[in-house]
Amino acid sequence: METETLGSYRKAGKIASEALSFGAKLIKPGVKLLDVAEEIEKKVTDEGAGIAFPVNISLNDAAAHYTPKYADTAVFGGKDIVKLDVGVHVDGYIADTATTVDLSGKYGKMLDANRKALDEAIKLVKPGTSVSSIGETVQSILSAAGYKPIENLTGHELKQYDLHAGLSVPNIKVPYDWEIKEDMVLAIEPFATDGAGHVIESRNAEIYSVESERPLRLREARALMAEVSERQGMPFAARWYGKKISPLRLHLTLQQMVQIGILRAYPPLHDRAKGMVSQFEHTIIVTSDGCEVTTL
Numbered sequence: 413m414e415t416e417t418l419g420s421y422r423k424a425g426k427i428a429s430e431a432l433s434f435g436a437k438l439i440k441p442g443v444k445l446l447d448v449a450e451e452i453e454k455k456v457t458d459e460g461a462g463i464a465f466p467v468n469i470s471l472n473d474a475a476a477h478y479t480p481k482y483a484d485t486a487v488f489g490g491k492d493i494v495k496l497d498v499g500v501h502v503d504g505y506i507a508d509t510a511t512t513v514d515l516s517g518k519y520g521k522m523l524d525a526n527r528k529a530l531d532e533a534i535k536l537v538k539p540g541t542s543v544s545s546i547g548e549t550v551q552s553i554l555s556a557a558g559y560k561p562i563e564n565l566t567g568h569e570l571k572q573y574d575l576h577a578g579l580s581v582p583n584i585k586v587p588y589d590w591e592i593k594e595d596m597v598l599a600i601e602p603f604a605t606d607g608a609g610h611v612i613e614s615r616n617a618e619i620y621s622v623e624s625e626r627p628l629r630l631r632e633a634r635a636l637m638a639e640v641s642e643r644q645g646m647p648f649a650a651r652w653y654g655k656k657i658s659p660l661r662l663h664l665t666l667q668q669m670v671q672i673g674i675l676r677a678y679p680p681l682h683d684r685a686k687g688m689v690s691q692f693e694h695t696i697i698v699t700s701d702g703c704e705v706t707t708l
Contacts, residue, residue, distance in 0.1 A: 425507040435448055446486070446651075466651075472688055476497065481616075482654030493688050493689065494515065496511055508601075509695060522605075526604040565603050568581065570598065600694055608684040609687075613681060620650065694707045
């Protein structure tokens with residue numbers, strides 16, 4: 413990997429780690445989810461980095477893809493299990509990291525098993541390692557503790573401006589032996605649950621990305637496309653544009669752009685049996701004999 417590229421990945425990882433730790437300390441009963449998301453995103457940009465995807469704040473049985481809406485008034489409750497997922501980029505080189513805050517104080521065992529699964533998965537990483545062996549390790553650790561991994565959520569390869577680039581890293585044993593290669597950048601993210609271990613989509617997406625670009629007739633759509641094209645394919649939050657387009661018109665425009673294939677929507681993902689979900693995640697760079705964790 414070129415020195416400049418490596419430096420960008422490391423800088424993104426350092427800022428992401430700091431932003432995640434900063435954000436986790438803000439999560440308290442009665443605090444608005446929107447305030448936490450906006451403060452984290454401001455910290456990232458104040459540090460001179462870019463936001464790789466909107467801050468995800470997923471509660472309880474929600475595993476991923478929830479970000480607050482424009483003018484959201486929702487607050488954290490004293491029994492919430494909060495997944496905080498932060499993405500940072502420097503010149504398009506991405507760091508993706510997540511943690512779980514248990515405001516209920518009742519899920520320590522699940523969180524401990526989830527952290528162990530992540531740590532042991534990272535220890536396995538080196539050139540030639542099969543992703544199936546990583547998934548098997550995660551599954552074994554969580555199962556031994558009495559929990560399930562979420563079978564249809566995976567870790568993923570990262571490339572410049574590309575959050576999901578090629579290789580997937582499963583959280584269960586899979587019937588294929590795709591191998592990890594040197595210089596790959598991977599986000600490893602086990603999810604643990606006391607539910608079904610399978611997520612399904614809900615409604616009301618607040619996160620989108622550009623799928624294709626084409627001429628647009630509606631003025632609002634043209635204005636929105638001019639803004640989001642600067643993201644170079646990385647996801648964005650509807651709330652980011654609520655001051656430029658009225659919230660009602662904005663959501664109608666987003667829905668129309670999804671329907672005609674210009675945008676992709678990312679609805680929140682929930683455990684099918686409404687079980688509680690935890691998540692921990694690091695970004696790693698595969699080296700000749702192991703890996704470097706950029707988000708410690």
